[in-house]
Amino acid sequence: MKTKTQLVSVALLAVAATFSSCDKSSTAKNERAQNAQASYVAPGEKDEYYLFYSGGHSGQVFVAGIPSMRHITTIPVYAPYPATGYGFDDESRKMLGDYTWGDVHHPALSQTGSKYDGRWLFVNDNANNRVARIDLRDFKTHQILGPIPNSSGNHGSSFVTENTEYLLVATRFSVPLPKGRVADPNDYEKEFNGMVSALKVDPKSGEMSVAFQILTPPFDWDLGSTGKGPSSGWAFWTSYNSEMAHDVLESNASQKDRDYSAIVNWKAAAQAVAEGKAQDMGGVPVLDPAKVPGIMYFLPIGKSPHGVDTDPSGKWISYGGKLQPSVTVVNFEKLLQAINKKDFVHGGDVRGVPVLEYNDVVEGEVPVGLGPLHTQFDGRGFAYTSMFIDSNITKWKLPPWTDEEKKDLNKVVLDKMPAHYSTGHLVVAGSDTAHPYGKWCVAMNKLSAGRHINVGPSQPESSQLIDISGDKMKMVAEAYTEPEPHFAQILKVSEIQPIEAYPKAENTDPNAVWDKEHTGVTRNGTQVEAKVLAVRSRFVPDRIDAQVGDDLTIHVTNVEQTRDMIHGFGLIENNINMVMDPGETKTFHIKLTKPGVFPYYCTNFCSALHQEMQGYLVVANTGQVMPGAVYTSGAGQAPIPSAGANVPATSNPVAPAPGAAATPSPQR
Numbered sequence: 001m002k003t004k005t006q007l008v009s010v011a012l013l014a015v016a017a018t019f020s021s022c023d024k025s026s027t028a029k030n031e032r033a034q035n036a037q038a039s040y041v042a043p044g045e046k047d048e049y050y051l052f053y054s055g056g057h058s059g060q061v062f063v064a065g066i067p068s069m070r071h072i073t074t075i076p077v078y079a080p081y082p083a084t085g086y087g088f089d090d091e092s093r094k095m096l097g098d099y100t101w102g103d104v105h106h107p108a109l110s111q112t113g114s115k116y117d118g119r120w121l122f123v124n125d126n127a128n129n130r131v132a133r134i135d136l137r138d139f140k141t142h143q144i145l146g147p148i149p150n151s152s153g154n155h156g157s158s159f160v161t162e163n164t165e166y167l168l169v170a171t172r173f174s175v176p177l178p179k180g181r182v183a184d185p186n187d188y189e190k191e192f193n194g195m196v197s198a199l200k201v202d203p204k205s206g207e208m209s210v211a212f213q214i215l216t217p218p219f220d221w222d223l224g225s226t227g228k229g230p231s232s233g234w235a236f237w238t239s240y241n242s243e244m245a246h247d248v249l250e251s252n253a254s255q256k257d258r259d260y261s262a263i264v265n266w267k268a269a270a271q272a273v274a275e276g277k278a279q280d281m282g283g284v285p286v287l288d289p290a291k292v293p294g295i296m297y298f299l300p301i302g303k304s305p306h307g308v309d310t311d312p313s314g315k316w317i318s319y320g321g322k323l324q325p326s327v328t329v330v331n332f333e334k335l336l337q338a339i340n341k342k343d344f345v346h347g348g349d350v351r352g353v354p355v356l357e358y359n360d361v362v363e364g365e366v367p368v369g370l371g372p373l374h375t376q377f378d379g380r381g382f383a384y385t386s387m388f389i390d391s392n393i394t395k396w397k398l399p400p401w402t403d404e405e406k407k408d409l410n411k412v413v414l415d416k417m418p419a420h421y422s423t424g425h426l427v428v429a430g431s432d433t434a435h436p437y438g439k440w441c442v443a444m445n446k447l448s449a450g451r452h453i454n455v456g457p458s459q460p461e462s463s464q465l466i467d468i469s470g471d472k473m474k475m476v477a478e479a480y481t482e483p484e485p486h487f488a489q490i491l492k493v494s495e496i497q498p499i500e501a502y503p504k505a506e507n508t509d510p511n512a513v514w515d516k517e518h519t520g521v522t523r524n525g526t527q528v529e530a531k532v533l534a535v536r537s538r539f540v541p542d543r544i545d546a547q548v549g550d551d552l553t554i555h556v557t558n559v560e561q562t563r564d565m566i567h568g569f570g571l572i573e574n575n576i577n578m579v580m581d582p583g584e585t586k587t588f589h590i591k592l593t594k595p596g597v598f599p600y601y602c603t604n605f606c607s608a609l610h611q612e613m614q615g616y617l618v619v620a621n622t623g624q625v626m627p628g629a630v631y632t633s634g635a636g637q638a639p640i641p642s643a644g645a646n647v648p649a650t651s652n653p654v655a656p657a658p659g660a661a662a663t664p665s666p667q668r
Ligand code: K7E
Pocket: 105, 106, 155, 223, 306, 373, 374, 424, 425, 485, 486, 487
């Protein structure tokens, strides 16, 4: 028998072969016209859905419109983004902390009653164990939580519960806990641990905090899914490496035919924490499932499964086989019965966690093909699985199945749509709610070899829009996708009303200035603070004086209330670019280390006189006060008397001597 690794390699070769032989222009002429119409959004018209897709290790979230598939905006989350000034002002710099990248995999829209409520989008960072909250009122990142304690590799994240009570997340990598403790990877089984974490979400503000954690054996948790309806209060996780290997995982973690899924009763876990059954680790209440029965069970699932997805009814849990050519469908009602009857594998607990009997709870293995990763649902009883190795989307029918179908589950496999190539995630609009919209599916492909015009070795990624409203799937459009997409969420445009300007009345920044009288520069020892107003097409003041060694703080308020009237504040050779939306105040702080006159200018083209929107930061030498320097005290306009002797400006080597004709500088 071939090993799994061999199988994968053979299949990958087959995929490679299709790259060269595949006819890209296989769409028939009449279909072309139909598809063009289906995805065409004419100038002046707008898309019907938002597609929020993860930007992977770009650390960003991208927004495209459906059906046009046009990328319309970028929401910076874990990486600085000068286009919106993110990561340059104090507030966003503080959110980013010590990191300038993240690895976004799974965006999740907030839900109320198992429906998208249009409030927030949560996204994970696999790299630095964080979760961020984007507010859909302004499409901006408002909180980054983490690094989460006792957790390493926040991949299985973030999955919202039905009413966004919690975000459930799990570690991909196990490490010695608490973090910071050092152990030899040779002692992996004994010394390393994984963790499933529950992050509480404040129902009013959306503020996230770490609520509790559940300790696990050192499997590599991969993906998760929250329950709903009958499975309300439960969550499901996949793992690879139940072999607990610590090296050559490619083969050592692919030995067993089945790996464990963790079935977590998060409501029972929250209750146990409330009853004081947790122990503190790194400041977090941690539950040990061996000591707190009823919160975690293991279920063997084949084989190194990847995605796990709960269908809209909450009854069927689908596991992508990855290394086995089928999707395993678990019947939640049977699973609950087995748990209630304590029908566990005889004597087969793993570190005190009961193991469920596979045949008791599995409804069937649907033979979808090679490399099934993720499954989505249309709410009409059908499921769609991304096939990484077979490079297609496979449509199949959810249970209940007829006796005839049960005998041969090939009968529930209904359609296959080739995708180009090696689809990772796919997303069906609303699939993770109880009410999918069901019309569109987007396949996010991992390999796009040759799909775009050649731009060198880094081949642009591609996503494909598939119409799933009929019996047969229809490939409608293909679009460039910023790297690197994993999961995505789709939201109906009509369900949210983002603001177009920050209302002046809501600006609570104590350093906001709305009229010229309140602008100015204050000096207090070496603390210099400037309050600047930005309006078409000037900054007030347009001169700021300071000295080397000063701590300079600049607050800029964009006093516009007109939509799209955005101003930037780019400070030359100081690595600062803030961007203020209408009605917004932003602040940055720098320690001045070099003398000179540094122009600042508006970076966002705002009017015919945008180029003229500029000013000067004059950084004199320490103790040097420029004659024209104007400081306002907090109370009034009085210039502060010079602290030291007035030192003349440094002499200009390139200026003509008074009265002489201009000559080229000898230094030129
Ligand atoms: Cu399949 Cu990180 Cu969700 Cu990518 S993961 S594909």
